[in-house]
Amino acid sequence: MNETLKMLLDYGIVFIIGGAFCAIAQLLIIKTKLTPARILVIFLIAGIILEGVGLFKYIVNFAGAGAKVPIIGFGAALAKGAIEYAKIYGIMGAFAGGLIVTAYGIGIAIVTSYIVTLIFNPKTKK
Amino acid sequence: MTKKKIDVKHQSKDEARNQRYNQYVNAVTPQTGTAKSLFHSFLVGGLICLIGEILFNLIRALFPAMSEIMAGHLMVMVLIVAAIFLTGLGIYDVMARKGGAGMFLPISGFANAMASASMEHKSEGLIMGTSVKLFSVVGPVLVNGIVWSSLAGLIRLLLP
Secondary structure (H helix, E strand, C coil): CHHHHHHHHHHHHHHHHHHHHHHHHHHHHHHHCCCHHHHHHHHHHHHHHHHHCCCHHHHHHHHCHHHHCEHHHHHHHHHHHHHHHHHHHCHHHHHHHHHHHHHHHHHHHHHHHHHHHHHCCCCCCC | CHHHHHHHHHHHHHHHHHHHHHHHHHHHCHHHHHHHHHHHHHHHHHHHHHHHHHHHHHHHHHCCCCCHHHHHHHHHHHHHHHHHHHHHCCHHHHHHHHHCHHHHCEHHHHHHHHHHHHHHCHHHCHHHHHHHHCCCCCHHHHHHHHHHHHHHHHHHHHCC
């Protein structure tokens, strides 16, 4: 009973934190009229800075996928990789690390996009 | 000459009416629209993150030998593949109209931007259309991500 309650609480935190990031982005769109691409870049750089100063791991410990799934987590993963590889391989690692750890997602996104483009035709927008 | 005067008169009349209309629009629409879209993004974004967390726990339970980091990578990969297939079927864009930022801020929105850009330019050919336009939306994210994360790595090198 206690275990399931804790699990539900964890899922609740994931939902609220993940939703809050998206609500902040939506608020930025409405209030500042920034384009979605700019919002994505702002959140990405926020993630890089949070990881760079070492705060992001506390957010992930608290919110799990609620912090990893929004684009802020992608930025944090890039920065984490760059810093980790820089520690091991020096200057060369700083340039490669970010791409190495995010290559899973980027690689499969490119390949699947290509396959889907071959299979499906674009839907006409109504 | 007289015609111009009439035009000016009309213009000021129109402006006053436009102003009144804009005031009316501002008074009636934004609050409800803002609150509703904020709530929708919160709901949809939270739901996608929740799916990610459930998926992550499922992967951890199914493959106990897999490290936590690799399980995280697999979770992101599954979300990306699902989002791209939903984009291909035309479902993702329908949902994105309701979800707003809740649909594009998660990593699935990043995948959707890639797939829809490449599909949209399919008619221009696989090389000059799809392959060129694949990054037309997500390009800024990748460029800024690589530049600033490399910088973060280099700065960390300077620190003891």
